Amino acid sequence: MHKLIKMSCKQKRELDKMDMLELQGYSGRVRELLERENINIGDEIEIISNGRRYRGILMARYELADPNYITLKLPNGYNIGIRVTENTTVSKISVGVRPTFVRPPKPQTLSDLPNVVIISTGGTIASRVEYRTGAVRPALDAEDLLAIVPELAEIAKIDTEVLYNVWSENIQVQHWIGMAEAIDRSIRKGVDGVVLTHGTDTMGYTAAALSFALQKPPIPIVLVGAQRSSDRPSSDATTNLIAAVATAAKAPFGEVVVAMHKWHSDDVIALHKGTRVVKLHTSSRDAFRSVNSRPIAYYQHGELKVVVNNLNPRGSNEYVFKPKFDTRAFLIKFFPSMKPDILNILADAGIKGFIIEGTGLGHVSSDWVPVIRGLTKRGIFVGMTSQCKFGKVNMNVYDSGRDLLKAGVIPLDDMLSEVALVKLMWTLGNLGEGAELEEIKNLMLKNIAGEIYSRSLPNVGL
Numbered sequence: 001m002h003k004l005i006k007m008s009c010k011q012k013r014e015l016d017k018m019d020m021l022e023l024q025g026y027s028g029r030v031r032e033l034l035e036r037e038n039i040n041i042g043d044e045i046e047i048i049s050n051g052r053r054y055r056g057i058l059m060a061r062y063e064l065a066d067p068n069y070i071t072l073k074l075p076n077g078y079n080i081g082i083r084v085t086e087n088t089t090v091s092k093i094s095v096g097v098r099p100t101f102v103r104p105p106k107p108q109t110l111s112d113l114p115n116v117v118i119i120s121t122g123g124t125i126a127s128r129v130e131y132r133t134g135a136v137r138p139a140l141d142a143e144d145l146l147a148i149v150p151e152l153a154e155i156a157k158i159d160t161e162v163l164y165n166v167w168s169e170n171i172q173v174q175h176w177i178g179m180a181e182a183i184d185r186s187i188r189k190g191v192d193g194v195v196l197t198h199g200t201d202t203m204g205y206t207a208a209a210l211s212f213a214l215q216k217p218p219i220p221i222v223l224v225g226a227q228r229s230s231d232r233p234s235s236d237a238t239t240n241l242i243a244a245v246a247t248a249a250k251a252p253f254g255e256v257v258v259a260m261h262k263w264h265s266d267d268v269i270a271l272h273k274g275t276r277v278v279k280l281h282t283s284s285r286d287a288f289r290s291v292n293s294r295p296i297a298y299y300q301h302g303e304l305k306v307v308v309n310n311l312n313p314r315g316s317n318e319y320v321f322k323p324k325f326d327t328r329a330f331l332i333k334f335f336p337s338m339k340p341d342i343l344n345i346l347a348d349a350g351i352k353g354f355i356i357e358g359t360g361l362g363h364v365s366s367d368w369v370p371v372i373r374g375l376t377k378r379g380i381f382v383g384m385t386s387q388c389k390f391g392k393v394n395m396n397v398y399d400s401g402r403d404l405l406k407a408g409v410i411p412l413d414d415m416l417s418e419v420a421l422v423k424l425m426w427t428l429g430n431l432g433e434g435a436e437l438e439e440i441k442n443l444m445l446k447n448i449a450g451e452i453y454s455r456s457l458p459n460v461g462l
Ligand code: GLU
Pocket: 122, 123, 124, 125, 166, 167, 168, 169, 198, 199, 200, 201, 202, 225, 226, 227, 228
């Protein structure tokens, strides 16, 4: 009698999610061999190769690795790769029990807890490893997240809404509008807080867009992501999500914020203001930083500590909903020897405003000055931000800056370039067709959501 191999629930779920019936990742003669023996992923098999006998469960494998290997899960739980040669034989011992992912029942909640809605849009926080390519793909929705993090039920009464399931590089302006509308619906329903799960790559852009679309909201709106998918031991998904839900449920402010690890360890989650936050690291869990401002709060050991004054209070009745954006805005990063012709090409293609990310205090080469003058004369907005993340632009210090000012460039103080782009889209969208350059300029320089004229502390966050 062969020994039955017991799989843990996690392993069963792994199998369930990897489209077993397709012999995922197997190709060529190895695939033919498995098909001939009517073997599927999850079946218990025996392989005899080079005089050695192996028993285990056939696992899906990475498609991009050497095709002549079979991946087997041994009874001790380890996966091994076995090279298939001319003399290798493979036989089926038993058909694997096809596991199905049954979401654990929704945890019971206490009735006197605050109401929080988790709206999912995709990203690593809602993803798992895909065994076909070894990459991760979005696969968990808000309801799954609640089921796998039952602690959330002790913090709030949770409702979930699956809005999108996309990587955040695929988020477009219409998604921002969709998110703003979904959040506005929740606000009008009277929830106590909203959590929006989102891919981290463009979370800063979305946070800015929502800060302009949902001004002075009466409740916290908390964007949250993860740098590592929730099926990895090093995942930051759970801790970030718990902090996000606790902030949405209890924070005394009505602000759009981003909840992510403050540093490597799990103990502190920082809450960054939506117009002040950037992703500064490709993979580290503490990738997010507030720029030219501090995080507004920290979540630590179950407590939320607010460290910034003058926040919009929870329950504020100054809420404004303005979810319009116009995509005819463009962000250009200047580099040495870059020619300005691109500006005219883009303007001729219909671009209504530019954010130039200049060098240092806000400079570009002098051959750009006449081209920019021509643009502003045509009523096209040109704003200046800096490639230095910290500090603010100051175009009065050097003659190159002054020449740009005379050509009509608007210095955008300490606004982050990405935030300036989003604000320009929002400004163009809200002022509508035929807006005067002066109106665009006035709105771009008006502080709407803490995006400009913050206290500039050059060493904060560096
Ligand atoms: N590129 C993906 C995204 O932004 C994965 C990154 C992440 O979620 O952390 O959605």
